[in-house]
Amino acid sequence: MKLTIEYYAQLRDEAGCGSEATETSCLNPAELFAELNARYSFSLKQAQLRVAINDSFAHWDSPLNEGDLVVFMPPMAGG
Amino acid sequence: MFALIDTQTDLIQLRDELTDHSAGGYVSFEGWVRDHNEGQQVLKLAYEAYPLLANKEGGKIVHEAMDKFEIIKAACVHRTGLLEIGELAVWVGVSSAHRDAAFSACRYIIDEIKVRVPIWKKEYYVSGDSGWVDCEECAKHGHVHSHGEHR
Numbered sequence: 001m002k003l004t005i006e007y008y009a010q011l012r013d014e015a016g017c018g019s020e021a022t023e024t025s026c027l028n029p030a031e032l033f034a035e036l037n038a039r040y041s042f043s044l045k046q047a048q049l050r051v052a053i054n055d056s057f058a059h060w061d062s063p064l065n066e067g068d069l070v071v072f073m074p075p076m077a078g079g
Numbered sequence: 080m081f082a083l084i085d086t087q088t089d090l091i092q093l094r095d096e097l098t099d100h101s102a103g104g105y106v107s108f109e110g111w112v113r114d115h116n117e118g119q120q121v122l123k124l125a126y127e128a129y130p131l132l133a134n135k136e137g138g139k140i141v142h143e144a145m146d147k148f149e150i151i152k153a154a155c156v157h158r159t160g161l162l163e164i165g166e167l168a169v170w171v172g173v174s175s176a177h178r179d180a181a182f183s184a185c186r187y188i189i190d191e192i193k194v195r196v197p198i199w200k201k202e203y204y205v206s207g208d209s210g211w212v213d214c215e216e217c218a219k220h221g222h223v224h225s226h227g228e229h230r
Binding site: 006008009010013051052055056057071073074075076077078079 | 110126127128129131132133135150157168169187192193194195196197198199200201211212213
């Protein structure tokens with residue numbers, strides 16, 4: 001299936017892009033992050049991140065669907 | 080009300096929106112850009128947000144405060160973009176009939192904003208280095224710093 005992935009902060013720096021389209025057979029964000037991590041060797045572990053699907057917080061085992069926007073987020077640092 | 084803003088704002092106007100005849104007082108918190116962090120001299124910083132989700136989660140936090148505390152109105156704005164030392168980064172304002180609830184709600188909002196709203200901070204140091212800052216809670220839990228360069 002086709003997904004759009006967005007990265008913020010250090011994840012964007014490490015991926016070298018803020019957004020990309022990808023074709024994947026991953027079933028959930030955990031599998032997707034592992035696949036992307038193999039490509040980019042992110043400095044952050046999955047346990048430190050949050051994930052959103054279609055602009056809402058999601059679980060690492062939430063199902064992915066064709067056309068979803070998946071966003072990986074480093075630890076929040078506002079304020 | 081929660082909003083991301085990309086320029087300096089009129090604090091008097093924000094405060095005025097919280098006034099109410101049933102309010103006996105108002106508490107606000109201002110977060111400013113300071114010139115140092117973890118032993119480094121900071122020149123300026125940049126805030127980056129995931130706007131759609133930041134607005135959604137920020138709004139949720141303000142609503143939670145309205146439910147949890149006996150307050151009348153509450154609002155929060157957070158800057159994005161490049162900020163200089165001394166500039167306002169975040170503002171929280173709460174009005175209430177009695178002061179206890181306003182202090183508690185203001186504290187609740189700023190504490191939750193810092194750990195739940197998708198906003199990130201990149202510091203630029205006098206040394207020429209720069210680095211993304213991990214949140215306070217994560218640092219407390221002993222997670223590794225994402226960028227070793229400014230440690």
